[in-house]
Amino acid sequence: MPRSREGGGGPPAVPRRTALLGGLGAVGAAALLSGCSPGGRSAAPVLSQGAAAGTPAAGGVLRIARPPASQAETLDPAGALSAYEYLGALYNRLVRMDADGETAPDLAESWESDEQGVRWTFRLRDGVRFHDGARLTSADAAYTLRRLVDPDLASPQGTVLSPLVDPGKVTAPEPGVLGVELKEPNFEFPALLTNYNCYVIPEGSGDAIGGTGIGTGPFRLESFSPGGRGRIVAYDDHWEGPPVLDAIEMYSMTDIQARTNALLAGQIDLISQTNLDFATARVVEASDRATIARSVNAQWYVLPMLTTAEPFTDPKVRKAMKLAYDPRHVVDVALQGTGVPGNDNPVPPGTPYWTDYSVERDPERARALLKKAGAEGLEVDLYTSSYDPVFTPMALAYRDSAAEAGIGVTVRNASADSYYTQIWMNKPLMATYWYTGRPADQLLNQVFRSGSSYNETAWSNGDFDGLLDQARRTRDPDRRKGLYQDAQRLVVDEGGAMTPMFADRLVGLSREVLNYRETGFEFDYRSIGLRP
């Protein structure tokens, strides 16, 4: 099975979940329960690859356990506090991403730009209706886009789109045509609209959308309480036809152990937004009711070196840190094989713009580089936390591997509760991850471009920024791809981010569930169903 990123613009960030107690609870449960799983913990991973597929029964109710973001979560897709699982069911975008990572039509049937990539025209699908019966027109699309770049809303995608989109130059010349005149040329513009913040909402509904959830998606909202439970039901007039299921019920559970117990006891059918640790995953897979499905390459693991902090201000030290370790070793130890080496390239393998460029591991060269940089016998602190079950194993595997190049790594555990406020972007070296599912252009611009607010390594490289600018202005797809690949090479050779691996997310689900496919947190809502 080829490893390819599935479509869809995944959420841009690690979810805002505090997993301190949950994590401890899961460890406790796993330690207790592992005795019951055949094979125990010494066995090689035999976790199943994908979910069962087939023809599901018509109708049925799927019950999902999800971690509650907070009582502040809303159904507003543009905000920073959206309840992810609902979005893909309730809304559609203009452009979506298909299973190969290419842009594909959603509410827009087609789009084209002028020669410069400045004036864009999107032609909307005819006969699409919102859940309240109103007809979708380009006025709704224009409203959605203008709202995304509204500084008052502070949408996460606003930082990506604001440099491009002037709200005054978003027009709706005909009900079925949306016109956008960008501030600067960009041939990747449609890809930037595949993000989950870009779901189309009805014109003027901005203040109410957080509670009403009125969109054009295959399900409509029946009830929703922030941080609590909710229910969505099939929308029979959906433009692609109604979904298989009658309804989906969402339950919020803070504790990972509670979510797992609910699945094992048959109270729920699927656990969303949860990467189960290996011990728990084996327990789940060994049960009669539940099993594990892997969301392939769903998580991109990073060891960001802060390029503005000693000793990583020196490119030679950064290079040595990368040459020193063996990504294969990290994958084997931290992921027990459920992932692929990243070779320090943040673009997921198999996606359209990915380059297979990599630098062979060479501890001796790392040693020599450190000597040249005057940093022989380098000692660094590597921060990790229980926020994600893989952070600490990844850090320890890196430490052991880098020791062969004479680099002394001290792994330090920080509180999961405040990991992303105190450690991330504050400590020179730490362990973190992102969800994959972003187009390469957005990924490289958001996380690696000088001055971007998500630039976790604070790397600033004029050549890299120039390559991205040039790529965006380049009309020819092959040449554009080449420029993005050059940019990736710069990240591999000079950037501050070490990417040891891409990991599959281990999702717990009932054996009754058919056709589970997930990209980011968006399921294939139309096809997912239950066994007849």
Next chain:
Amino acid sequence: MLTFLTRRLLSAAGTVLLAALLVFAAVQLLPGDVATQVLGQDATPEAVAALRDQLDLNRPAALRFVEWAAGAVRGDFGTSLVSGEPVAGSLWLHLRNTLLIAAATVAVAVTSSIVLGVVAGLYRDRWPDTLISSLTLAGMSVPEFVVATLLVLALSITVPVLPAVVLDEASAPVGDLLPAVVLPTVALSVVMTAYIVRMTRTSVIDVMASEFVTTARLKGLGAWRVVVRHALPSALLPTLNVIAMNVAWLVGGVVVVENVFNYPGIGKLMLEAVHSRDLPVLQAVAVVGAVVYVLCNLAADLAAMALNPRLRTGERSAR
């Protein structure tokens, strides 16, 4: 008697205020505030600034505390920083749910542990004592979340007779929550019973060796009557404090157990409030916890006075 009560009530109020102040200060010391916690990795400077502004977090902390305290005295706990809803509404709902567990636990744990303690005391060093003592000791030594997990494994997964977690929200009717109360109650009772059993056992042994019990026996009273009418009232006296302490412990113990069962009680409310640094909610929970604690101790003292004539006369003669 009245002065004693007044004095106790005043110190109780002081304790509650102090608890609120300490919790407020502790949350101020925690890294991050509600804006950074809620936004997580999306906490770009612009987004944090916008949210802080929206939530009115830019005023001095001391000022916010004084305003909150002034409201709390009038029964207004303010509005949650995260949900924007009044705190009082969800607080009482969650408290009601927790009291459901607490009441069931107290009833089950106290009754069964007194019976077991008396039996163990009467059969000192014989097999019923050994059995009861070692079982309760084991129950005491295992943390409540482990007991809870084992119960789920046995009664929800292997033999699915009871729900593993609660799917209902805080506002669910009591009737819907009742099946979900069973496992948390058992889990908490197992841990709580041990202390009371051991205390009861010790005092029963002491009392049974005392002169007035010997006198009662010499009067020719039946064993049952000696235990129930003569020994038990005296034996319960030292046990009362242990019971009170345990009821107060429940307030903390439920936090863990409620989260394992996803039970919508005060413990779950508290944990969520800590994670999101939702101060008004957290302080309301702290105050409620402190009030429960203080009331339990007060009740234990008063009950001890009611049961022990010496304490009552001592109070009178001091005047």
